[in-house]
Amino acid sequence: MRVLLIDDHALFRVGLQGLLERRGIEILMASDGRRGIATALKEQPDVVLLDLRMPDMSGVGVLRELKAKSFAHPIVVLTTSEEDQDVANSLKAGASGYLLKDMDPDELVTTLSEIVKGETVVAPRLARLLADLVKQGSMDAEASSPFESLTAREFEILGHLAEGQSNKVIARHLNISDGTVKLHVKAILRKLDVHSRVEAAVMAVENGIRYRPEDSS
Numbered sequence: 579m580r581v582l583l584i585d586d587h588a589l590f591r592v593g594l595q596g597l598l599e600r601r602g603i604e605i606l607m608a609s610d611g612r613r614g615i616a617t618a619l620k621e622q623p624d625v626v627l628l629d630l631r632m633p634d635m636s637g638v639g640v641l642r643e644l645k646a647k648s649f650a651h652p653i654v655v656l657t658t659s660e661e662d663q664d665v666a667n668s669l670k671a672g673a674s675g676y677l678l679k680d681m682d683p684d685e686l687v688t689t690l691s692e693i694v695k696g697e698t699v700v701a702p703r704l705a706r707l708l709a710d711l712v713k714q715g716s717m718d719a720e721a722s723s724p725f726e727s728l729t730a731r732e733f734e735i736l737g738h739l740a741e742g743q744s745n746k747v748i749a750r751h752l753n754i755s756d757g758t759v760k761l762h763v764k765a766i767l768r769k770l771d772v773h774s775r776v777e778a779a780v781m782a783v784e785n786g787i788r789y790r791p792e793d794s795s
Contacts (some may be wrong), residue, residue: 579694582606582623584633584640590679597683611635615643623651624694630664632656641671642741652693665704666783669776675699692744699774700742724734725785727769733787735762739775
């Protein structure tokens with residue numbers, strides 16, 4: 579796996595480089611957003627790890643520019659910020675994950691492997707924050723809604739997506755197979771007319787849809 583780290587803090591870059599290289603991962607580095615964009619487009623790494631707070635260009639700005647230039651590989655925010663707006667802005671801009679810098683290195687490696695395979699991962703302790711981004715939002719039962727076409731099971735799975743959960747976690751919660759979850763997710767994306775589970779999750783959050791453990795007890 580080849581990883582590009584875009585971060586303006588030299589000590590963090592060097593430290594993470596050592597940790598990942600000891601685990602067999604090739605790492606490229608850029609110290610600011612502009613250099614990061616140029617390196618990503620030239621080198622086409624398997625995944626980009628992106629800091630949010632940089633002096634020349636924000637992480638969200640980098641995300642948007644790479645997406646506009648049709649960069650096809652996953653981009654993952656790796657930050658210290660647990661602010662709800664940062665999570666929302668990153669996912670809306672096309673991030674394939676939102677991770678925190680204090681995570682365990684081995685967990686980071688596992689998570690990157692999942693993301694390269696197409697999963698979207700949000701740091702576990704941010705799952706509730708993601709679900710509560712728009713606490714005032716609620717569905718109008720009488721208004722026409724794109725969610726009306728969802729089956730009860732699809733609506734339930736959408737609530738899990740809003741928590742940032744992977745297919746494996748959803749399958750375990752609902753006692754169904756990973757394959758069944760994948761089929762439901764595909765149906766959800768088609769019915770909501772979105773292209774990724776992140777878009778579906780953000781759409782759910784903005785409409786007050788979330789998984790409530792007490793509902794399944």
